[in-house]
Amino acid sequence: MKQEMSSVDIKYIVEELKSLEGARVDKIYHDGDQIRIKLHVTGEGRKDLIIEAGKRIHLTTYIKEAPQQPSSFTMLLRKYLSGLRLESIEQHDFDRIVKLKIGEYTLIAELFRKGNIILIDKDNIIISAMRYEEFKDRVIKPKHEYKLPPARENPLNISWEKFKGAIYSQEVEIVRALARSLNMGGLYAEEILLRAGVEKTKKANELSEGELRNIFDRMKEVFNSPKKPNIVYKSDTPIDVLPIELKWYEGYEKKFFETFSEALDEYFGRILIESAKIERTKKLQDK
Structure with a gap:
């Protein structure tokens, strides 16, 4: 069962x-690894944006009761x-990082690994973060410059020549x-290779140029697919939530939504409800 959003999901959301x-x-409300931002949208009224570090970002209608004592x-x-x-909301390159520019500040949602939510000023200096951390190449602490994690190739704008070089250089x-x-x-x-008709276990450096060109074209096709938000079910259990329809899940039961936020909210909302039930049962058993 899917537990966090992918880079592709983040592109669409x-x-x-x-x-x-x-x-x-x-x-703004904070509870555990989540913050909820209550927004007023002109002509539409209230909207609630949820950000869960390391996992997700979307509009929500699952409004949990706020902690009685707000955190620092x-x-x-x-x-x-x-x-x-x-002012703006952007995905950084093709990473699982979302930047929300609010006034002269930027709220950064890191949605990879454990994740983090970081507030920086106009000079890129950290004001605060959900959790303070130190890595080999960056420090997440107040008064330090915010540095992005090392970048990887962006499949949305990679050229054919660069793609060819990146793939042929690998013996996996x-x-x-x-x-x-x-x-x-x-x-x-897997989806790209399925559409390209290329066996996924073939060595990257042994593909013909024709096969690789087909993979490149199918990759561009997948990442420019029209939005068709859906939850995928297996035996009535939700197993994935997607912004587009994939051939990989052909034959599976699906529920479609008008917006990707609605699909994400129902999917992750159900996870929260199931987790709460398990927690309540555990507490009763412990008594």
Whole structure:
């Protein structure tokens, strides 16, 4: 069962969330790894944007009761951002990173690994973060410059020549070469190869130029597919949520939605409900 959004998912949700640009930040709530930003959108009213570090970003109708005592991170975000306008929302390259420019500040949602939510100023200096961390090549702490993780190739704008060089330089299976070097993950690598009719276990450096060109063209096709948000089910259990329809899930039961936010909200909302049920059962058993 899918637990977090992919780079492809983020591409599509950011395109959709651009409709929020110009909205006013009314209030911010923080609970665990999640923040919820209550926005006022002109002509539409209230919208709630949820960001869960390391996992997801979308509009939500699952409004959890706010913690009785706001965290220090909540208070800081409210102090800096309340009343300001959401100027822009962007995905950084093809990474699982979303930048929300709010007034003169930027709220960065890192949606990879454990994830983080970081507030920086106009000079790219960190004001605060959900969690403070130190890595080999960057430090997430106040008063440090915010540095992005090392970049990988972006399949949305990679040229044919650069793509050819990146793939032919690898002595691994083509499915692994695509998933890793082009930051798309295993599912979309499998989908591209399925559409191209190329066996996924073939060595990347042993493909013919014709086969590789077909893979390149199918990759561009997949990442420019029209939006068709859906949840995929197996035996009545949701197993995936997607912005587009994939041949990989041909024959599976699907539920389609008007927006990707609605699909994500239903999918992850159900996970939260199921988790809450398990937690309640565990507490009863422990008594």
